Amino acid sequence: MTNAFTALADPTRRTIFERVAAQPSAVGALAAELPVSRPAVSQHLRVLKDAGLVVDEAHGTRRVYRVRQEGLAELRAYLDQFWDQSLAAFRDLAEAEDA
Amino acid sequence: MTNAFTALADPTRRTIFERVAAQPSAVGALAAELPVSRPAVSQHLRVLKDAGLVVDEAHGTRRVYRVRQEGLAELRAYLDQFWDQSLAAFRDLAEAEDA
DNA sequence: ACTTACGGTAAGCGAAAGCTTACATATCTT
DNA sequence: AAGATATGTAAGCTTTCGCTTACCGTAAGT
Numbered sequence A, B: 001m002t003n004a005f006t007a008l009a010d011p012t013r014r015t016i017f018e019r020v021a022a023q024p025s026a027v028g029a030l031a032a033e034l035p036v037s038r039p040a041v042s043q044h045l046r047v048l049k050d051a052g053l054v055v056d057e058a059h060g061t062r063r064v065y066r067v068r069q070e071g072l073a074e075l076r077a078y079l080d081q082f083w084d085q086s087l088a089a090f091r092d093l094a095e096a097e098d099a
Numbered sequence C: 001a002c003t004t005a006c007g008g009t010a011a012g013c014g015a016a017a018g019c020t021t022a023c024a025t026a027t028c029t030t
Numbered sequence D: 001a002a003g004a005t006a007t008g009t010a011a012g013c014t015t016t017c018g019c020t021t022a023c024c025g026t027a028a029g030t
Helices: A003-009 A011-022 A027-032 A038-050 A069-098 B003-009 B011-022 B027-032 B038-050 B069-098
Strands: A054-059 A062-067 B054-059 B062-067
Touching: A003 A011, A003 A038, A003 A069, A003 B003, A011 A027, A011 A038, A011 A062, A011 B069, A027 A038, A027 A062, A038 A054, A038 A062, A062 A069, A062 B069, A069 B011, A069 B062, A069 B069, B003 B011, B003 B038, B003 B069, B011 B027, B011 B038, B011 B062, B027 B038, B027 B062, B038 B054, B038 B062, B062 B069
Parallel strands: none
Antiparallel strands: A054 A062, B054 B062
């Protein structure tokens, strides 16, 4: 799950993820809209898939990729954890300064 | 803001962020707990700062880093956007399959 | 069956990232 | 004022990353 950050770090890969989020798409369709080759897109999708951010489904000879909601949920939960932590730490700090 | 993903992609840097979230800390204190050198920690903190995920405050000769809540908020908002998008796309797909 | 379309994989190359050591800067202490 | 403490910065090296081209497998159409 923590690998999702690595997956979304690259600009091209993030763009691919955005397109897939806007509309589930096949590899070739994505590559046609991007300034990189089709194999590059394929490799990026593999990284996104390994990170649990997308899933693929065979549709004839095409492979349609779509966002995996659970991946997004896990990522958000991870961030929320730090949100709570940092708020608590800030509160502790304020209390310490009062003393 | 989108650079926050790059900032959190590296494992060492993510650990640093976790420590800072748990408790605002100075550079040396962080480096003492990590398997990398102090300059490395300093460089990582610079990346996190540029990404808007942490802020630093001078405390004497030390520099205390803490989480920047706004950075986390922006990151979560970005993810929520995809959450909504992918749900809508999924709904559209289901409707299309009915037809 | 043969051809065409679509996509994953391997090899290799240039750019970028992360680390270390060495050096520079600023603040606190005595 | 001088030394000590704490941190940022520069240079260089090694590894990783993203890209391309070439190749292979699989499913559909004729």
